[in-house]
C-alpha cells in the first residue's frame with residue numbers, strides 16, 4: 001500500500017488517516033497548529049459517517065460521544081409550538097470527536113506545528129520548518145481556506161451565500177428550569193423572515209452527556225449585506241471565514257443581543273443573549289470540478305464546502321476518507337488506478353450535497369419558503385434522513 005501524507009489534522013484529515021492506516025498505508029498527518037486543536041468551534045449534529053470509525057473499528061460506542069435528543073420542535077415568536085415531530089438526533093462537539101479520533105492514531109503519525117507550505121506534483125511536501133517529505137499519495141484535508149485547492153484549482157473561489165451563522169454555547173446550568181425543560185430533549189427551531197435559528201444540547205466541556213451538565217448550542221443564520229463591516233474584528237482586522245469567540249466587535253454583539261430579545265422565542269432569546277462570546281462563521285459555497293490531481297487529492301471542506309443545513313460537513317469529509325481507502329484496496333494499492341474512480345463517486349456526492357444545502361438555505365434566507373416540519377430539513381449526507 002502507498003505511503004500517505006495527510007495535510008490538515010481536523011476531523012476529515014484524522015478520519016482519512018485512520019482508515020488509510022487501517023488498510024496498510026504508511027500515513028503521517030501534518031497539522032499546522034502548534035498544539036492539539038482544543039478550542040475549535042462548537043456543536044455539530046452527528047451523522048453515522050462522522051462516527052463510523054468508532055462504530056466499526058473500536059469498542060467505543062458512538063453514543064458515548066454524543067448527546068441525543070428525541071424531538072424536532074419548531075417554536076413561534078411567543079414560544080408556542082408550531083410543529084413537533086418525534087425524530088432522534090445525535091449531537092456532539094467538534095472537540096469531543098476530535099479528541100476521540102486523535103486518541104486512536106499513534107502519536108508518531110500526527111505531527112503538530114507542521115504547516116505545509118508547498119506541495120509538488122511528485123508528492124513532495126515542503127513544511128514551514130524547511131523540511132521536505134515525500135509520499136506516494138497526498139491527501140489534502142486543509143479545510144475551507146485550503147491552500148492546496150488554491151494552488152491546484154486557482155479558478156475556484158468561495159461564493160458568499162449572503163448570510164452568516166452567529167453561534168455560541170451556554171452551560172445548561174445557566175438556563176432557567178423552564179427553559180431547560182423546553183430545550184433539553186429537542187433540536188428547537190424558529191423560522192423568521194429571511195432567517196432561522198436552532199438550538200440543541202451538546203456534550204459538556206468535559207464530555208459530560210448528563211442532562212444538566214451539557215452545553216446548549218445555538219446557531220442563528222442572519223443575512224448580512226455589508227460582510228466586511230461585520231467581519232472587521234475588534235482589532236480592526238478584516239477576517240474572511242470566521243470571527244472566533246471574543247473577536248466580534250461590541251457594537252455587533254450588542255445588535256445581535258438586541259435583535260434576539262426582539263425577534264426570538266423567549267427560550268431561544270434567553271440562550272442567545274446570555275452566550276458570553278458569540279462567534280461568527282461565514283456561510284460559503286465551494287464547488288470543485290476535480291478532486292484528484294496526479295498523486296494528490298482534495299477531501300472534506302478542501303474540496304466542497306457546503307452550507308451547514310443538512311449537518312453533513314463532517315460526514316462528507318469522513319466519507320471521502322472511507323471511500324478513498326476502499327478504492328485503494330480495490331486497486332491493489334495503485335494510486336493511479338484508485339483515484340479516478342474515487343473522484344467520480346465523491347464529486348457526485350459533493351455536488352448533490354451542495355445543491356441540497358443551497359436549496360434549504362435559499363428557502364430560508366431568500367425566498368421565505370422554509371416551512372416548519374419540511375421533510376427536506378431532516379439531516380442526512382445522502383438525502384434527508386439518509
Ligand SMILES: Cc1cc2nc3c(=O)[nH]c(=O)nc-3n(C[C@H](O)[C@H](O)[C@H](O)COP(=O)(O)OP(=O)(O)OC[C@H]3O[C@@H](n4cnc5c(N)ncnc54)[C@H](O)[C@@H]3O)c2cc1C
Pocket residue numbers: 007008009010011012013030031032033037043044045046047050114115116117141142143144146147165219281282283299300301302308311312313314315317
Ligand atoms: C455554521 C456551521 C455549522 C456547521 N455544523 C455542522 C454540523 O452540525 N455537522 C457537521 O457535520 N458539520 C457541520 N459544519 C461543517 C463542518 O464544520 C466542516 O465540514 C468540517 O469541519 C470540515 O472538516 P475538514 O477536516 O475538511 O476541515 P477543517 O475542520 O477546516 O480542518 C482543516 C485543518 O487543516 C489545517 N490546515 C490548514 N492549512 C494547513 C496547512 N497549510 N498545513 C497543515 N495544516 C493545515 C487546519 O489547521 C485545520 O486543522 C458546520 C459548518 C458551519 C460553518
